[in-house]
Amino acid sequence: MEPATENEWDRLSSSSSDGEEQAASDGSSSQFNRQQHVAFLMMMYESLPHHYQYQEINRITLAHFAISGLCLLGALDRVRVDKDAVSDWVLSLKAHPSNKADLTNGEFYGFHGSPSSQLHPDDNGVLMHNGSNLASTYCALAILKAVGYNFANIDSKSILTSMRNLQQHDGSFMPIHFGAEKDLRFVYCAAAICFLLEDWSGMDRERAKAYILNCQSYDGGFGLTPGSESHGGGTYCAVASLRLMGFIEDNVLSKNMSSSIIDLPLLLSWCLQRQAADGGFQGRANKPSDTCYAFWIGSVLRMLGGYNLIDKEALRGFLLTCQSQYGGFGKCPGDLPDLYHSFYGYTAFSLLEEPGLNPLCAELGMTEFSALGI
Amino acid sequence: MESDEGDEQQQEAERLPLSQRPEWSDVTPIPQDDGPNPVVPIAYKPEFSETMSYFRAVYYSDERSSRSFQLTKEAICLNPGNYTVWHFRRQIIETLHTDLQDELAFVGRIAKSNSKNYQHHRRWVAEKLGTGAVNKELQFTKKMLSLDAKNYHAWSYRQWVLQALGGWEDELDYCQILLGEDIFNNSAWNQRYFVVTRSPLLGGLIAMRDSEVNFTIEAILGNPENESPWRYLRGLYKDDTESWINDPRISSVCLKVLSTKSNYVFALSTLLDLICHGFRPSEEFREAINALNTPDSGPLDSDLGRAICRVLECVDPLRCNYWLWRKSKLPLTVSSQ
Numbered sequence: 001m002e003p004a005t006e007n008e009w010d011r012l013s014s015s016s017s018d019g020e021e022q023a024a025s026d027g028s029s030s031q032f033n034r035q036q037h038v039a040f041l042m043m044m045y046e047s048l049p050h051h052y053q054y055q056e057i058n059r060i061t062l063a064h065f066a067i068s069g070l071c072l073l074g075a076l077d078r079v080r081v082d083k084d085a086v087s088d089w090v091l092s093l094k095a096h097p098s099n100k101a102d103l104t105n106g107e108f109y110g111f112h113g114s115p116s117s118q119l120h121p122d123d124n125g126v127l128m129h130n131g132s133n134l135a136s137t138y139c140a141l142a143i144l145k146a147v148g149y150n151f152a153n154i155d156s157k158s159i160l161t162s163m164r165n166l167q168q169h170d171g172s173f174m175p176i177h178f179g180a181e182k183d184l185r186f187v188y189c190a191a192a193i194c195f196l197l198e199d200w201s202g203m204d205r206e207r208a209k210a211y212i213l214n215c216q217s218y219d220g221g222f223g224l225t226p227g228s229e230s231h232g233g234g235t236y237c238a239v240a241s242l243r244l245m246g247f248i249e250d251n252v253l254s255k256n257m258s259s260s261i262i263d264l265p266l267l268l269s270w271c272l273q274r275q276a277a278d279g280g281f282q283g284r285a286n287k288p289s290d291t292c293y294a295f296w297i298g299s300v301l302r303m304l305g306g307y308n309l310i311d312k313e314a315l316r317g318f319l320l321t322c323q324s325q326y327g328g329f330g331k332c333p334g335d336l337p338d339l340y341h342s343f344y345g346y347t348a349f350s351l352l353e354e355p356g357l358n359p360l361c362a363e364l365g366m367t368e369f370s371a372l373g374i
Numbered sequence: 375m376e377s378d379e380g381d382e383q384q385q386e387a388e389r390l391p392l393s394q395r396p397e398w399s400d401v402t403p404i405p406q407d408d409g410p411n412p413v414v415p416i417a418y419k420p421e422f423s424e425t426m427s428y429f430r431a432v433y434y435s436d437e438r439s440s441r442s443f444q445l446t447k448e449a450i451c452l453n454p455g456n457y458t459v460w461h462f463r464r465q466i467i468e469t470l471h472t473d474l475q476d477e478l479a480f481v482g483r484i485a486k487s488n489s490k491n492y493q494h495h496r497r498w499v500a501e502k503l504g505t506g507a508v509n510k511e512l513q514f515t516k517k518m519l520s521l522d523a524k525n526y527h528a529w530s531y532r533q534w535v536l537q538a539l540g541g542w543e544d545e546l547d548y549c550q551i552l553l554g555e556d557i558f559n560n561s562a563w564n565q566r567y568f569v570v571t572r573s574p575l576l577g578g579l580i581a582m583r584d585s586e587v588n589f590t591i592e593a594i595l596g597n598p599e600n601e602s603p604w605r606y607l608r609g610l611y612k613d614d615t616e617s618w619i620n621d622p623r624i625s626s627v628c629l630k631v632l633s634t635k636s637n638y639v640f641a642l643s644t645l646l647d648l649i650c651h652g653f654r655p656s657e658e659f660r661e662a663i664n665a666l667n668t669p670d671s672g673p674l675d676s677d678l679g680r681a682i683c684r685v686l687e688c689v690d691p692l693r694c695n696y697w698l699w700r701k702s703k704l705p706l707t708v709s710s711q
Binding site: 314 | 404406407408409410411412413414415416417418419422426430433434436452453454455456457458461493494498524526529530533558559560561564567568572600601602605606608609612643691692693694695696699
């Protein structure tokens with residue numbers, strides 16, 4: 001993700017509570033600056049600097065980071081966010097089939113990532129340009145959960161029936177009907193979508209499971225595709241999907257590990273080895289630590305029942321060096337903040353049970369309250 | 375004809391707005407319809423908005439012309455992440471039968487400055503060209519990896535090329551070269567495993583195991599603090615724990631590293647795993663651990679597994695909770711002989 005220039009962040013710092021000029025590079029502090037983070041997210045919610053135009057096609061993902069982020073910070077009810085306007089905007093991005101037959105025409109009728117790729121149906125009401133995709137659909141549902149939208153009003157049938165068109169013979173998923181990378185990220189999106197819509201008719205779980213198992217590397221972690229290097233994001237997608245689909249029980253580390261469908265001891269060892277000397281988590285062996293892996297790997301450990309095995313103080317220390325004085329988190333210590341690392345920084349602090357933050361549902365990447373529809 | 379390399383850089387500086395280009399005068403751009411209350415609106419730069427508005431116009435009317443083709447290039451340069459634009463470009467290629475070799479060159483230039491979003495498009499072109507494209511594609515990924523030897527997207531693309539188009543002949547050598555440059559490159563170790571287990575030209579994991587174990591042990595002895603070869607060594611015995619605990623070279627390398635009294639964390643954890651799987655360590659191992667003289671460890675536990683855990687709690691404090699947990703999971707009757 002492209003960081004903004006320092007000029008852009010000057011605009012932000014003028015809204016900071018103490019108003020003092022500080023050196024741009026030193027954002028470290030001994031505490032999590034919740035107020036500053038709320039201000040940061042509100043700035044992003046109202047307007048993203050032009051650097052984010054590279055993320056334009058996935059604008060709904062950015063919206064998810066901002067809104068779900070506010071939810072995690074326990075601030076969504078107390079800021080200038082019009083929940084109805086948000087749900088209207090999200091729903092406007094839904095792709096609609098013109099008739100029932102469309103649902104098996106090979107296309108997916110989920111949500112678009114942004115109005116820019118969403119062209120209106122032609123004069124006959126046919127949607128010629130369907131850019132809706134799995135990742136945007138997951139983000140759409142996450143936002144709707146955050147604002148408390150009634151899921152009974154969502155056209156789940158069109159989403160689930162057409163989603164089957166995206167699953168491949170080997171169990172993996174394409175994110176979009178006209179083809180793109182097929183990997184674990186989209187298996188995860190599919191599983192999360194089915195879970196949120198409470199209906200597994202959208203995918204063949206056994207086939208998805210088989211694909212996931214093929215992605216476990218010789219070192220215990222999971223790559224994004226069979227044979228690829230084990231990776232924090234891939235490992236999260238694998239374990240979260242298996243959890244959502246019901247193939248890994250709660251707190252499995254305290255139970256009989258030998259009956260697990262994946263090599264659990266090796267996975268555990270791999271995950272814990274990802275905590276580096278600086279206290280942060282790396283995404284792969286021998287790579288630098290990065291804020292977001294505190295979520296990707298931290299969540300895996302939480303889901304398996306092993307989160308208490310990490311060194312929480314050391315992790316907290318690392319994350320605070322990635323905290324920006326302007327609010328938000330950057331990727332590495334001293335980096336300027338971006339929305340992606342900020343969101344995952346907040347989820348990481350939620351896992352660390354930071355006071356004032358809402359508890360996280362690790363499998364869904366959203367607050368437990370949202371997930372449960374409270 | 376596709377314009378050449380210099381053009382993409384020139385575009386930023388010399389760009390004439392589309393609204394002022396005579397060849398576009400008959401097209402009405404379609405602005406983005408953000409609705410009444412847009413969420414996270416982006417402060418687009420004018421050339422970005424304009425390019426995308428014209429793109430939407432030709433995309434909507436499905437105009438597969440050479441001016442559309444040129445426009446997709448401009449849109450991709452501004453925003454390589456927009457998969458809709460890549461998709462339309464493919465549709466135009468199919469209709470106009472534009473040159474596929476030129477297309478590979480174009481994707482190559484985009485990939486250099488944006489190492490993430492090109493694979494699907496490149497794969498599509500390579501598939502059309504068939505096995506004849508294999509050398510070019512291996513060259514391309516090699517170039518990407520020379521810029522960043524751990525680029526995840528380049529590696530996954532390279533794996534696709536090998537499996538779909540072939541070209542395995544030099545792959546093990548290539549891994550060797552990369553590991554020679556950086557023995558800590560975990561991506562190269564992973565690729566090595568990929569080649570050893572999947573290459574149709576080698577004998578498969580079991581046939582390759584012996585030489586691979588020797589290679590890996592040398593790498594371990596060179597840098598015992600390097601996680602990658604330890605994981606690789608274990609991986610060579612995937613699904614065959616019996617052979618793993620019975621291969622004397624495994625426990626032997628643990629002992630060798632312990633005897634140096636430095637960088638022995640992985641040696642200890644490997645030894646612990648061996649013991650948990652039934653390996654019976656000789657007295658040498660106890661002596662080597664005794665000789666470490668780690669602080670706070672007190673007299674060595676009579677159970678070697680427990681003793682190792684206690685040492686690890688001290689020397690790998692970040693994972694102290696884990697070693698405590700491992701210790702709690704040890705069967706009570708394991709003894710050192």
